[in-house]
Amino acid sequence: xxxxxxxxxxxxxxxxxxxxxxxxxxxxxxxxxxxxxxxxxxxxxxxxxxxxxxxxxxxxxxxxxxxxxxxxxxxxxxxxxxxxxxxxxxxxxxxxxxxxxxxxxxxxxxxxxxxxxxxxxxxxxxxxxxxxxxxxxxxxxxxxxxxxxxxxxxxxxxxxxxxxxxxxxxxxxxxxxxxxxxxxxxxxxxxxxxxxxxxxxxxxxxxxxxxxxxxxxxxxxxxxxxxxxxxxxxxxxxxxxxxxxxxxxxxxxxxxxxxxxxxxxxxxxxxxxxxxxxxxxxxxxxxxxxxxxxxx
Numbered sequence: 434x435x436x437x438x439x440x441x442x443x444x445x446x447x448x449x450x451x452x453x454x455x456x457x458x459x460x461x462x463x464x465x466x467x468x469x470x471x472x473x474x475x476x477x478x479x480x481x482x483x484x485x486x487x488x489x490x491x492x493x494x495x496x497x498x499x500x501x502x503x504x505x506x507x508x509x510x511x512x513x514x515x516x517x518x519x520x521x522x523x524x525x526x527x528x529x530x531x532x533x534x535x536x537x538x539x540x541x542x543x544x545x546x547x548x549x550x551x552x553x554x555x556x557x558x559x560x561x562x563x564x565x566x567x568x569x570x571x572x573x574x575x576x577x578x579x580x581x582x583x584x585x586x587x588x589x590x591x592x593x594x595x596x597x598x599x600x601x602x603x604x605x606x607x608x609x610x611x612x613x614x615x616x617x618x619x620x621x622x623x624x625x626x627x628x629x630x631x632x633x634x635x636x637x638x639x640x641x642x643x644x645x646x647x648x649x650x651x652x653x654x655x656x657x658x659x660x661x662x663x664x665x666x667x668x669x670x671x672x673x674x675x676x677x678x679x680x681x682x683x684x685x686x687x688x689x690x691x692x693x694x695x696x697x698x699x700x701x702x703x704x705x706x707x708x709x710x711x712x713x714x715x716x717x718x719x720x721x722x723x724x725x726x727x728x729x
Contacts, residue, residue, distance in 0.1 A: 485540035527569040568596030605643035639670035
């Protein structure tokens with residue numbers, strides 16, 4: 434009986450040790466599994482917060498590669514990037530007027546773009562550029578085929594104030610549909626401010642109050658056409674008045690005076706020639722008389 438009891442005790446001890454081993458192994462495996470799950474989850478979560486893709490919509494002139502080149506944010510953490518900074522980077526490009534941005538997990542930046550439209554041509558330094566409504570250069574034109582747009586001549590695009598004023602003038606002309614049926618619209622810069630050439634009609638504009646100034650001009654232009662008087666320029670720079678300077682006609686009395694003077698000069702030339710001829714005739718006669726005397 435004693436030996437049987439001892440055997441039973443040894444078996445129970447072994448079973449107890451094995452049970453403890455299994456429990457400990459289970460705990461270790463559970464901890465390892467938990468750690469693995471946490472590490473893997475952390476990795477996957479971290480991957481979700483890195484920029485893996487960029488989706489772009491609303492773009493026509495720029496393509497996705499242009500946008501990616503502007504941003505250059507591949508594999509950067511979303512936590513280190515702010516949508517305001519991304520918007521600022523994008524709008525530095527003159528083709529981009531407005532953006533709508535949002536994050537889409539995992540790791541996708543969604544960009545909706547409203548592109549700017551060319552509003553004028555800039556001729557400067559022997560080259561022609563497209564400019565947007567803020568006067569920023571969009572791109573240089575390489576070929577001669579260009580759309581009809583108002584032309585800004587000789588203003589350095591780095592002069593933001595002058596370019597801004599020129600674009601305000603373009604906006605005022607466009608709002609009053611002055612550009613619709615014109616063949617040539619050129620904006621230039623003089624010491625007094627901006628000037629304008631509309632189909633050969635020269636207008637001194639100056640700075641500011643472009644809407645009010647061209648309201649006056651829209652009323653005045655039909656009257657000037659009815660009069661049929663050649664105009665040297667129209668001056669809109671003054672608040673309460675419009676100055677119209679006609680081309681000075683040539684005075685007929687001056688022309689007649691010039692004709693008379695020319696006639697007198699011709700008469701003098703004729704008299705001089707006649708006098709010369711008479712002098713030559715007398716000299717010949719004297720020479721003949723001398724010859725006769727010698728022969729005699």
